[in-house]
Amino acid sequence: MKLFCVYGSTGRTPLISFTSRVRLGESVFSSRALSKMIDVLRAKGVDGVIIGSTSIELALKRDSFEGDVDLLVTSESVLVNYGVLEEVARSYGCTLGSTWLGTPSITCFIDNEEVTADLYENMHDFYIPNEMVEDAIEYQVHGTRVKAIKPEDYIVLKAFAGRSEDLEALRKIGEIIRRRELKIDRRLVELRAELFNERRSILRRLSEYLW
Numbered sequence: 001m002k003l004f005c006v007y008g009s010t011g012r013t014p015l016i017s018f019t020s021r022v023r024l025g026e027s028v029f030s031s032r033a034l035s036k037m038i039d040v041l042r043a044k045g046v047d048g049v050i051i052g053s054t055s056i057e058l059a060l061k062r063d064s065f066e067g068d069v070d071l072l073v074t075s076e077s078v079l080v081n082y083g084v085l086e087e088v089a090r091s092y093g094c095t096l097g098s099t100w101l102g103t104p105s106i107t108c109f110i111d112n113e114e115v116t117a118d119l120y121e122n123m124h125d126f127y128i129p130n131e132m133v134e135d136a137i138e139y140q141v142h143g144t145r146v147k148a149i150k151p152e153d154y155i156v157l158k159a160f161a162g163r164s165e166d167l168e169a170l171r172k173i174g175e176i177i178r179r180r181e182l183k184i185d186r187r188l189v190e191l192r193a194e195l196f197n198e199r200r201s202i203l204r205r206l207s208e209y210l211w
């Protein structure tokens with residue numbers, strides 16, 4: 001469960017229409033809302049690479065997305081500089097919360113669409129290899145530069161995590177692959193699996209749930 005701190009507007013009139021609301025369940029939002037959310041964070045110096053399921057939806061060229069935007073922060077740490085997020089929340093009437101890892105999250109309503117960005121950093125047991133971050137794909141979404149890890153990297157991360165929800169995600173991606181809607185470089189998958197000590201477990205899960 002996420003706990004939210006609500007900040008009221010400072011009276012500033014934003015270029016984007018933001019509304020503060022109580023969050024109700026998992027959200028569905030458009031690519032335009034995604035681009036505006038990235039713009040707002042980037043304007044305050046918060047930037048990163050998408051590491052969650054949004055990376056798959058971007059690769060599929062979808063115009064709408066489900067759930068939260070999982071963002072690995074590549075700019076200054078938001079844990080160290082939390083005030084930046086507080087400033088965003090005050091300016092746009094957004095809400096602040098926390099992820100399952102205890103890192104910050106921020107929820108904004110952009111043009112009546114709810115978008116939550118879960119902000120992660122490499123810390124403790126949470127680690128995204130540099131190879132995945134540096135090899136991220138850059139998309140142009142309504143004029144905004146959006147970076148996301150490759151589908152192959154997302155697949156390996158899911159297989160590494162190995163929770164029931166991760167394996168279910170692999171199964172669904174496998175269906176997409178079999179419908180030939182998504183092309184995967186299996187050699188790259190094998191190379192990425194070598195970045196983890198659990199290489200055999202990763203490949204076994206991929207064989208069982210994906211291929």
